[in-house]
Amino acid sequence: MSAGRWLQLVLVNLGRELRSNLLSVFGVAAGIGSLVFFVALGLGVGEVVKTRLFPADARFVEVIPPRVSVGIFGGAKLDDAAVERLRALPDVEAGYRKMTLRIPAISRYDGSFFGQRLRMGLEILAEGVDGGLIEADLTPGVRFDDPEGDEPIPALVSTRLLEIYNKSFARMRGLPSLSPPMLRGFEFPVELGRSYVTAQAAAGTPLRAQARLAGISERAMLQGITIPLETARRLNARYGEDARGYSALVLVARTPDRVPAVAQAVRDLGFEIDDSERVLAERVGAAVAITTAALALLSLLICGLSAVNISLSAGAAVRTRTREIGVLRAVGATAGDVRRLFLGEAAFIGLAGGVAGGGLAWAVAIGVDRAARSWLPDFPFKPDSFFAFPGWLLAGAVAAGVAAALLGAFVPAHRASKLDPARAIGG
Structure with missing residues (x-):
């Protein structure tokens, strides 16, 4: 199957089950969005700790008697x-x-x-x-x-x-x-x-x-x-x-x-080394990292649930489209073509969910920063933003969305590729 034909079929199938696919996109976006939000919060607060609360030159060693x-x-x-x-x-x-x-x-x-x-x-x-x-x-x-x-x-x-x-x-x-x-x-x-x-x-x-x-x-x-x-x-x-x-x-x-x-x-x-401030900064940073990791694990659980939802949806699609799969195999599509078709649909869902989740996290972070500027008192070391969004985080969000979707769709796609064409056409 050519790449153009494959892409055409993927888009057609996504449009046919639009409501179900949008729910899957929403599930991926919720998991990825919460993951990006909490990681960005941890990175932002950690940066404040390192650069404003406990600033230290990485090359300095303070010697004391x-x-x-x-x-x-x-x-x-x-x-x-x-x-x-x-x-x-x-x-x-x-x-x-x-x-x-x-x-x-x-x-x-x-x-x-x-x-x-x-x-x-x-x-x-x-x-x-x-x-x-x-x-x-x-x-x-x-x-x-x-x-x-x-x-x-x-x-x-x-x-x-x-x-x-x-x-x-x-x-x-x-x-x-x-x-x-x-x-x-x-x-x-x-x-x-x-x-x-x-x-x-x-x-x-x-x-x-x-x-x-x-x-x-x-x-x-x-x-x-x-x-x-x-x-x-x-x-x-x-x-x-x-x-x-x-x-x-x-x-x-x-x-x-x-x-x-x-x-x-x-x-x-x-002689001794006075690293008390650096140790304190590391302890505060570790507390921030542990809290961020706990919240990130919760977000990964949401991503896992979205993968399960995609798996169930893909499984239902395989059962619904059994005759269609048989026709594809009869006209020359290979088992690999069928597998790639279902995985392609899942990849598009994951891509859309990852992009939407990253954008949602960014938008919510902007809202939180604005609320903090308006409602929180101007306390010492209050940052302009509590969040940090490096490029790798946003790219990772998209990659994680695609990975979660592919993971959920792998078993149904493999099952679809193993269907016998004659039985599939005959029902």
């Missing part, structure tokens, strides 16, 4: 000598030092705050870093160096901290929402060596200074401000705190696939 002093190097301190050893490890492209500001600090702000009067005091946490770690996020033309004299201390804040402020704190306090361009160059007072929390301040006279925002960065300290490393070193030394030991060293692997080898080499030197 060991909590217990053991090993050949004593595990005592992450100092300059240790930094050089770690930077010299194979597959390490760069290393950026971090030093916690080990003295208390506060800020008492009393003045105009972007058009509103603000009086507020808060404890300040700070961390000094090498400028190379955050240079891409600095305001153009701003230097990230230890200031001279009475110059303000350059500081960066976390993009996540700004998100939390805008979507939570500012709304509850009636304060203005801020954007990164608005914050460029904003100054606020800092009192070093003084605390609202601890009973005893740092040894030495408290120092009043100004801090000036030099940028917003995903790599900045989440719960405080990020300042130049040499500023943290100078202030720690001024108040008699450790100014030589680093709180962390961020190693940059040459490629993401070399991260495990770099991490193992770090552990072999007696």
Whole structure:
């Protein structure tokens, strides 16, 4: 049977049993649509977790001093000598030092705050870093160096901290929402060596200074401000705190696939890896993946039921069209032609159901996103869309629809191909 004749017969047969075939298409579309919807939801939420809630560079390995002093190097301190050893490890492209500001600090702000009067005091946490770690996020033309004299201390804040402020704190306090361009160059007072929390301040006279925002960065300290490393070193030394030991060293692997080898080499030197945020991101991502998988299994069950429905419909069609099958065999159609005829009809049903299901899932997702924008509060890290529709997902939807239909029609098609022509014609 030629391809043209085969296609003509497939389309004629589909049109003859239009109502039954439309019900089969609906069943496939329901299963495929729910599958695509839930997988797209899982992909979208997972992307938010990875890129906004817990952003991390895949090449970064954050080294911290060991909590217990053991090993050949004593595990005592992450100092300059240790930094050089770690930077010299194979597959390490760069290393950026971090030093916690080990003295208390506060800020008492009393003045105009972007058009509103603000009086507020808060404890300040700070961390000094090498400028190379955050240079891409600095305001153009701003230097990230230890200031001279009475110059303000350059500081960066976390993009996540700004998100939390805008979507939570500012709304509850009636304060203005801020954007990164608005914050460029904003100054606020800092009192070093003084605390609202601890009973005893740092040894030495408290120092009043100004801090000036030099940028917003995903790599900045989440719960405080990020300042130049040499500023943290100078202030720690001024108040008699450790100014030589680093709180962390961020190693940059040459490629993401070399991260495990770099991490193992770090552990072999007696240091530890701070992967707490990455582990938390993986746990949240795993919870999302498990929920998505459970809902996807439910959708696959619906697809299975649609395959059973197609199988029953095809079986009924074989019984109804027994004489027609006999005539086809009598005029030269082979058993393979008959099998391909029934499978072709099922493939068209699956194709239509897959396309309709994918389109339905996309339309429902758009509706859900619009409803979320209208009805849900603007909470921190709220995405523009909760869904992600990569091309492979939509292509997979169509393929899954066709596969489900072919699976359901295989046994009836095989049975039709085995009918004896003489018996079929004779009834």
